[in-house]
Amino acid sequence: MKQRARSGLLLALSVSAVAATLSAVPAQAAGSSSPELRWRPCAQEGGPDRQECAELSVPLDYGDPEGPRTRLGVSRVPSDRPEARRGTLIVIPGGPGGSGTQRLAQKGKALRKELGGAYDLVALDPRGIGGSDRTGCGLSDEDRDLVNLRPWPGPGGDIADSVRRARRVADACARDGGPLLRSMSTANEVRDIDSFRSALGEEKLSAFASSYGTYVAAQYAQKYPDRTDRWVLDSNGDPDPKRVARGWSANLSPAMEQRFPDFARWAADPAREKDGPEGGGGLRLARRAEDVRPMVVALAERLDRHPKPTTTPGRPLTGNRLRQALQLAMYGDTAFAGTARLIKDAGDPRATPVLPAALAGSVPEHEAAVTVSTICNDVRWPRRSLPATARDVAADRARYPLTGGMPVGVFPCAFWKWAPAEEPARITSDGPSNVLMIQNLRDPATPYFGALKMREALGRRARMISVDSGGHGAYLGTGNACGDRKVTDFLRTGERPEKDVLCAR
Structure with a gap:
């Protein structure tokens, strides 16, 4: 489910490969403080000029926190108006297989302009992607x-x-594939995001999630509801835990x-x-x-x-x-x-x-x-x-x-040769009412009828903006002023529509 063409199932589309290594970073002592993130400039062509990158060490297996660890690439664009800053917003990419660092480079300028310095913008490269340790x-x-x-x-x-x-x-x-490949899952991406939150020293995160990233974000909000601030889900898939990606793929036919x-x-x-x-x-x-x-x-x-x-x-x-x-x-x-x-x-x-x-x-x-x-x-x-x-x-x-x-x-x-390590959580209405969904009516990758399933699952926690447009990615993507304005207002002021709304062309 991809930030544009990179978001859908099996749509990782660049054409260069890098050899994989597993980090030998020593395990952190139990109960110790979060590791320091050593930021360095990493501005990319066309992206925001103040983008920075660092590495975050996380357990390969959260069930064995003293065991082997792996490195994740992380990135941030600090607020350019510290006096207006109210928190930290994580940009969660699509995929599986999308890079958070690249997504932040793509959207960072537009987000910084729209949000007026209200947030430090951050992102995480999931295991195996971008600046994270790789395998194959x-x-x-x-x-x-x-x-x-x-x-x-x-x-x-x-x-x-x-x-x-x-x-x-x-x-x-x-x-x-080895142990790193076996560790790749939505559940571990959720845990990795929370490790990142802790390393940033933030009690809560806001989020702008796209495509498959909306499923990651929904799972995070289900597991850590009290650590979510303002939560935006753009281009949503059906979160049915029994089908997940299999259902997303099957939906591509009627979506087309x-x-x-x-x-x-x-x-x-x-x-x-x-x-x-x-x-x-x-x-x-x-x-x-x-x-x-x-x-x-x-x-x-x-x-x-x-x-x-x-x-x-x-x-x-x-x-x-x-x-x-x-x-x-x-x-x-x-x-x-x-x-x-x-x-x-x-x-x-x-x-x-x-x-x-x-x-x-x-x-x-x-x-x-x-x-x-x-x-x-x-899921099996x-x-x-x-x-x-x-x-x-x-x-x-x-x-x-x-x-x-x-x-x-x-x-x-x-x-597949091994069973899932755990069952995916069912998305429910339990938790704070702080989710705003936005969805194109004619999305070819995460169709509207699938998004309605996510809306139903979240219940009272969410409001939904339906945009009368085609394509994948609604916020700052289709030029629909109504949809963009409502999402921006929510992230900047906390104001959210009282009920689900339709934004016409």
């Missing part, structure tokens, strides 16, 4: 290709290759159907005739919006049979690569033009398609390991028979052809 599963580049890491069926819906790959990934993680009409209207708009290079025919895909969907479905099916070479050697444009590119494009309207160009070039015998960066390389080793291990460690996935799974995929493929049956396919979790 030793996966091949081919297995870390996003269209292979996700269980896209073969032409005609055949699942044999995706099943073999899922089993191979699970075996590799069991063989090469809800979001795709936005793209179809854009692609059929006569204004698209003028888009693109001069003389290139523009980016208009059809005369009517209702014609875009069948055209794209037919093109993907043709590419299933006859993949087309691209500008990336060894990475042809297959039907699944087109479907995956389309799914990623739904995260924000700014990606519509590039996707329309990809579709146009796919159907033009004279053109050579250019893949989006996310599909031109493989998911980095450590990011793939974090995503897979977290979703598989959180059912081990259904392959014929039953094939029937599920065929039914989903027929009902939702834009996603081709992938969301209900076989993930490595079906063959």
Whole structure:
């Protein structure tokens, strides 16, 4: 569930890997004070100029606090108006597999401007990501290709290759992952956030959580309700503890159907005739919006049979690569033009398609390991028979052809070698009434109907702002002044709507 394209399930998309090491930091004596955070400048291009980074030592296993430890990368942007400062706000990234440090760099300027110095902004890199100690599963580049890491069926819906790959990934993680990989879970991220809070010397934290981060934030508020101040959850998933990531994945199919009409209207708009290079025919895909969907479905099916070479050697444009590119494009309207160009070039015998960066390389080793291990460690996935799974995929493929049956396919979790260390907590209405949810109506990754499940679970603790917009990420993301203003007012003044509200376009 990702800050834009990096937030959804198995959407860790950068293209470099770093070797993993397990920290040898000595264990802290029981009952001793929090370790000092040694801050150093780490401003990033495009981010706030005062961003700083440090390392935090935490137990590898909180059940054995005197045992081995691991290092986490942490970051902060101090308030630029100390006289206005009222607390500390943690930015919780999506994923699993998102970096808090990167998320803070992306959102830090906008948050500092909106919040007027009311908070020190902080973030934590989850285990295995960013500045934290890393591990991996030793996966091949081919297995870390996003269209292979996700269980896209073969032409005609055949699942044999995706099943073999899922089993191979699970075996590799069991063989090469080690104790750090086994420790990756939502529950431990929650504990790590609380260790960070303690190290900062804060009694309470406020939060701005996105996508999968909303589940982390909800779990934190469930475990440590008295340590939460003002809690914002943006782009929420269904928190059902029995399904968790499996349910989030299955929801991608109907979510695409809800979001795709936005793209179809854009692609059929006569204004698209003028888009693109001069003389290139523009980016208009059809005369009517209702014609875009069948055209794209037919093109993907043709590419299933006859993949087309691209500008990336060894990475042809297959039907699944087109479907995956389309799914990623739904995260924000700014990606519509590039996707329309990809579709146009796919159907033009004279053109050579250019893949989006996310599909031109493989998911980095450590990011793939974090995503897979977290979703598989959180809850046991059912081990259904392959014929039953094939029937599920065929039914989903027929009902939702834009996603081709992938969301209900076989993930490595079906063959995971160890059981979850603990059951995920059920989100309830127990605790202070200090949560504000914000949600786009047409979110392709964390759909509105799933967010309503989170709203129902939180009960009296929450209010919800529904934004009449498409895309993933609402606050400071879609340009909806109504939604932005209500979240900003809550974080700055504590004022929250008396009841759930709809922000129109």
